[in-house]
Amino acid sequence: MSIYDFMTMRHELILVCLVLLVLIIDLNLKKSQKHRIIPIAISLFFIHTVIGFLPAQTGELFGGMYKTTGLTILMKNILNVGVLIILFQSTTWLKKEENGEKISEFYILLLSTLVGMNFMISSGDFLMLYLGLELATIPMAALAAYTHHQSRSAEAGIKLILSSALSSGILLFGLSLIYGSTGSIYFDTVGALYSNAPMQVLAFIFFFTGMAFKISLVPFHLWTADVYEGSPVNVTSYFSVISKGASAFILIMVMYTVFHSIAYLWKDIVYLVAVLTMTIGNLFALRQKNMKRFLAFSSIAQAGFILLGIIGGNKIGMTATVYFVLVYIFSNLGAFGVISAISAKTGKESMDDYDGLYATNPKLTLLMMLSVFSLAGIPPVAGFFGKFFLFTSAASGGYYWLVFIAVLNATISLYYYLLVVKAMFINKNDTPIAFFKSDIMTRIGLFVCALGIFVIGFWSQVYEFIDKLTFAIIN
Amino acid sequence: MNILSLFILIPLLTIIAILFTGNMKQTRVVSAIGMGIQLLMSALLIYLYLTERNAGNTAAMLFYYDAVWFPTLNIHYTIGVDGISVAMIGLTSIVVFAGIFASWMVDYLYREFFISLILLASGVFGFFISLDLFTMFLFYELAVIPMYLLIGLWGSGPKEYSAMKLTLMLMAGSALLFVAILGIYFYSAPSGSQLTFNLLEIAKNKIPIEMQRFLFPFTFIGFGVLGALFPFHTWSPDGHASAPTAVSMLHAGVLMKLGGYGVFRVAIYLMPEAAHEQAWIFLIMTGVSVVYGAFGAVVQKDLKYINAYSSVSHCGLVLFAILMMNQTAMNGAVIQMISHGLMTALFFALIGMIYGRTHTRLINEMGGLMKVLPFLGVVYVIAGLASLGLPGLSGFVAEMTIFVGSFQHTDTFHRVLTIVACSSIVITAVYILRVVGTLLFGPIKNDHFLHLKDAMWFERLSTLTLLIAIAAIGMAPLWLSNMINFSLGPIVEKINGVATVAGLF
Numbered sequence: 013m014s015i016y017d018f019m020t021m022r023h024e025l026i027l028v029c030l031v032l033l034v035l036i037i038d039l040n041l042k043k044s045q046k047h048r049i050i051p052i053a054i055s056l057f058f059i060h061t062v063i064g065f066l067p068a069q070t071g072e073l074f075g076g077m078y079k080t081t082g083l084t085i086l087m088k089n090i091l092n093v094g095v096l097i098i099l100f101q102s103t104t105w106l107k108k109e110e111n112g113e114k115i116s117e118f119y120i121l122l123l124s125t126l127v128g129m130n131f132m133i134s135s136g137d138f139l140m141l142y143l144g145l146e147l148a149t150i151p152m153a154a155l156a157a158y159t160h161h162q163s164r165s166a167e168a169g170i171k172l173i174l175s176s177a178l179s180s181g182i183l184l185f186g187l188s189l190i191y192g193s194t195g196s197i198y199f200d201t202v203g204a205l206y207s208n209a210p211m212q213v214l215a216f217i218f219f220f221t222g223m224a225f226k227i228s229l230v231p232f233h234l235w236t237a238d239v240y241e242g243s244p245v246n247v248t249s250y251f252s253v254i255s256k257g258a259s260a261f262i263l264i265m266v267m268y269t270v271f272h273s274i275a276y277l278w279k280d281i282v283y284l285v286a287v288l289t290m291t292i293g294n295l296f297a298l299r300q301k302n303m304k305r306f307l308a309f310s311s312i313a314q315a316g317f318i319l320l321g322i323i324g325g326n327k328i329g330m331t332a333t334v335y336f337v338l339v340y341i342f343s344n345l346g347a348f349g350v351i352s353a354i355s356a357k358t359g360k361e362s363m364d365d366y367d368g369l370y371a372t373n374p375k376l377t378l379l380m381m382l383s384v385f386s387l388a389g390i391p392p393v394a395g396f397f398g399k400f401f402l403f404t405s406a407a408s409g410g411y412y413w414l415v416f417i418a419v420l421n422a423t424i425s426l427y428y429y430l431l432v433v434k435a436m437f438i439n440k441n442d443t444p445i446a447f448f449k450s451d452i453m454t455r456i457g458l459f460v461c462a463l464g465i466f467v468i469g470f471w472s473q474v475y476e477f478i479d480k481l482t483f484a485i486i487n
Numbered sequence: 488m489n490i491l492s493l494f495i496l497i498p499l500l501t502i503i504a505i506l507f508t509g510n511m512k513q514t515r516v517v518s519a520i521g522m523g524i525q526l527l528m529s530a531l532l533i534y535l536y537l538t539e540r541n542a543g544n545t546a547a548m549l550f551y552y553d554a555v556w557f558p559t560l561n562i563h564y565t566i567g568v569d570g571i572s573v574a575m576i577g578l579t580s581i582v583v584f585a586g587i588f589a590s591w592m593v594d595y596l597y598r599e600f601f602i603s604l605i606l607l608a609s610g611v612f613g614f615f616i617s618l619d620l621f622t623m624f625l626f627y628e629l630a631v632i633p634m635y636l637l638i639g640l641w642g643s644g645p646k647e648y649s650a651m652k653l654t655l656m657l658m659a660g661s662a663l664l665f666v667a668i669l670g671i672y673f674y675s676a677p678s679g680s681q682l683t684f685n686l687l688e689i690a691k692n693k694i695p696i697e698m699q700r701f702l703f704p705f706t707f708i709g710f711g712v713l714g715a716l717f718p719f720h721t722w723s724p725d726g727h728a729s730a731p732t733a734v735s736m737l738h739a740g741v742l743m744k745l746g747g748y749g750v751f752r753v754a755i756y757l758m759p760e761a762a763h764e765q766a767w768i769f770l771i772m773t774g775v776s777v778v779y780g781a782f783g784a785v786v787q788k789d790l791k792y793i794n795a796y797s798s799v800s801h802c803g804l805v806l807f808a809i810l811m812m813n814q815t816a817m818n819g820a821v822i823q824m825i826s827h828g829l830m831t832a833l834f835f836a837l838i839g840m841i842y843g844r845t846h847t848r849l850i851n852e853m854g855g856l857m858k859v860l861p862f863l864g865v866v867y868v869i870a871g872l873a874s875l876g877l878p879g880l881s882g883f884v885a886e887m888t889i890f891v892g893s894f895q896h897t898d899t900f901h902r903v904l905t906i907v908a909c910s911s912i913v914i915t916a917v918y919i920l921r922v923v924g925t926l927l928f929g930p931i932k933n934d935h936f937l938h939l940k941d942a943m944w945f946e947r948l949s950t951l952t953l954l955i956a957i958a959a960i961g962m963a964p965l966w967l968s969n970m971i972n973f974s975l976g977p978i979v980e981k982i983n984g985v986a987t988v989a990g991l992f
Contacts, residue, residue, distance in 0.1 A: 328560070385632070390632050391628045391629050391632075392629060396628070401560070404672070407670065407673060412669070415665070415669060416666045419662035419666060422662065423655060423658045423659045423662050426654070426655065427651065430654065433636070434639060437636060438639045438647060472556050472562075476557070476559060479559045
């Protein structure tokens with residue numbers, strides 16, 4: 013093994029170096045200069061993102077514990093782009109007085125969880141998967157409690173850590189059953205040995221439950237709304253976009269490679285969970301007035317849609333899932349970006365505060381409208397394509413009724429997305445949010461989202477590129 | 488560049504141009520120029536189409552253009568037109584052109600208004616030229632969604648409620664359609680070969696009858712919601728009543744035709760066996776639409792509601808005729824789509840203009856308007872006569888053809904239904920003449936009405952454009968009928984070539 017072999021771990025290694033670098037630079041900054049870390053961290057991460065797109069070698073490390081394939085690189089790059097947008101969008105908020113001394117902590121914690129997610133995506137056995145998961149979860153609780161002087165934020169942190177601990181426990185129990193029944197933790201070996209023996213089915217259910225917690229599928233979603241509402245906006249967007257996207261990536265990979273022999277079993281479970289998740293997520297979202305809570309529930313419903321890609325079990329399904337997550341990153345970050353910009357400037361987070369926004373802040377309003385239309389799957393923006401392909405994959409498996417339920421749910425979701433549009437355009441307000449300008453970096457972050465929402469759908473090469481790397485359930 | 492792509496491109500360029508306009512005057516001039524070009528383009532298209540046909544080109548679709556979009560799923564950007572789509576494009580550009588002039592005085596957020604209006608129009612144009620189910624669906628939804636803002640922002644009355652109801656009901660309809668399109672896609676080719684969204688390719692393949700039984704209702708009702716099929720029509724009266732003038736015109740005149748066109752082009756064309764089997768259910772539903780809509784119009788007091796219910800009745804007639812599945816009736820259905828599109832657009836334009844002057848739409852509060860508004864009054868009478876089917880105007884041609892076609896079925900079921908549907912002609916006469924009588928003649932009930940000014944130049948332009956088209960179809964229906972018939976022939980042949988499966992009746 014040479015140093016050169018470690019280049020397959022390029023994404024994680026650079027990211028770890030980056031975290032350390034931010035830490036060291038921060039140590040050398042005077043108290044009054046702490047905010048200088050913002051441009052440094054962003055440019056460093058920008059370089060990292062660009063490097064991620066350079067051609068890389070694929071291969072295995074540590075006897076198959078760690079794997080890099082074209083698909084894992086793609087997934088990591090998608091997450092990197094999302095994180096980069098979040099970093100851009102968070103500058104206005106981070107510059108606020110109250111965050112003065114802990115700016116670098118935001119970057120360190122955020123990037124550590126990203127390292128964990130990268131390891132999860134690249135994992136070749138359950139041990140690596142679990143290590144990555146923990147690395148991705150624990151700093152996240154600290155992030156949720158980032159504004160710890162607010163009790164809501166502290167509450168979000170403790171809620172997240174408790175429910176994560178529980179879900180990790182369940183997951184781990186499932187893993188131990190898997191190890192006990194197959195004698196291996198490597199994906200390939202386990203996949204080859206897996207059958208529908210009761211213990212192994214049970215093991216799968218535990219594993220699925222553990223992952224369902226992370227993606228906040230119904231009925232394991234109860235922590236989501238409180239945590240999302242309590243955390244700072246940019247952290248919330250990280251939870252609901254990056255963390256959820258990464259978990260969806262991992263879930264579909266493990267379902268397709270490890271549990272393929274009981275696919276006929278888990279398809280029923282996924283069917284049921286998908287219907288529950290879409291419907292309940294939507295029904296709760298209908299009544300939300302706080303924008304963050306509203307997006308939290310709508311993102312639960314979106315997670316239900318993602319399951320439609322998994323249930324197809326074929327190549328279209330995996331491509332559609334990855335594609336949907338990519339689209340979802342841009343559309344949801346567009347919505348969160350607007351919320352964060354408004355929240356950072358005015359502190360307002362309720363939907364009523366958005367009344368009459370179009371008169372004062374037309375650009376933000378248009379981006380918000382694009383984002384919610386994309387989330388609702390309205391053409392011509394990217395969300396339409398994402399949803400169309402997801403549903404196509406489910407229909408390819410013959411699940412027409414599931415598709416029907418999903419499209420009906422998409423119609424229900426359109427109702428509450430239109431409520432936002434209605435608030436901004438139609439509702440009258442005597443004291444609308446005054447016109448304001450965010451700083452340049454935040455605006456870049458918002459602009460990139462708008463661009464992505466417009467371009468990704470029409471630019472079919474994106475889909476074709478993903479399709480080259482994905483695979484179907486091994487038979 | 489293919490001439491058809493211009494029909495999407497010109498509206499989009501107009502929208503971009505509107506973004507750079509400085510004031511209300513420039514905005515509406517730019518919109519008028521853009522849609523004026525569009526109108527000329529569609530005249531050119533009709534001319535080119537007829538030349539091509541006269542030169543002996545018998546291909547099903549002319550100006551065919553195909554570009555691969557998503558290779559792995561075999562999604563294409565496929566466009567092409569036959570006589571039916573050319574006629575629909577002509578209708579759309581006339582109504583949009585008239586709509587721009589009918590909304591000449593919109594001053595609240597005028598730029599956004601015209602952008603949304605033209606975006607809606609581009610969706611409709613895209614729908615009519617598409618031959619690929621994916622792009623067709625994309626344009627379909629694109630045409631529906633601007634309605635929300637158009638009604639919600641510029642509407643009147645309970646506009647927020649109406650806008651939401653309309654959008655959600657139409658989107659629920661498109662949810663049914665979505666399932667149907669996916670189902671058609673996965674049975675579009677014999678198993679093992681490349682699946683396709685291309686309408687012409689799918690038509691060559693026979694979708695298994697079990698799947699047809701499942702998918703046909705989805706497709707029919709999905710499009711039927713937009714075609715105001717009873718009992719899914721309830722969005723239509725509310726939506727039309729709350730919408731601003733141009734939007735009512737475009738929506739009743741053009742957008743509701745998407746339903747009929749889609750039923751014809753997708754549901755019946757691709758799934759003829761199921762269509763024959765299930766036609767009786769939907770014939771009853773459409774029959775109810777026709778009669779119920781007409782009775783609904785009789786009892787309404789608000790001008791827009793009257794016209795909205797009459798649209799339900801007339802659009803029901805379109806679906807009714809399509810389900811008769813013979814050449815004459817289907818020909819009538821297409822002419823009825825065009826005729827009703829022009830008539831109802833004219834009605835809504837006039838209602839908008841009258842409302843703008845009297846500030847009421849309740850017929851009881853008005854009277855004697857003919858004395859103060861002679862131009863609008865005369866046009867209203869002509870539109871009314873067209874609507875109740877006076878020979879010499881378009882309504883007569885359409886309804887006559889439909890009922891002659893329907894009566895060609897010799898069995899009792901079809902005969903009875905046809906007679907029931909025929910009764911709508913009488914009911915239509917009742918409500919049209921009643922409205923004309925109270926609204927235009929009799930004493931003036933409000934002194935304020937004495938000072939009303941008759942139509943301005945842009946209002947005259949808007950109404951005359953529509954009026955000329957109505958009269959032209961009424962006087963010389965043959966060229967339109969021929970254009971439609973030529974394309975209809977092979978389609979009807981295909982639909983009735985599957986006589987092996989008999990219907991229930």
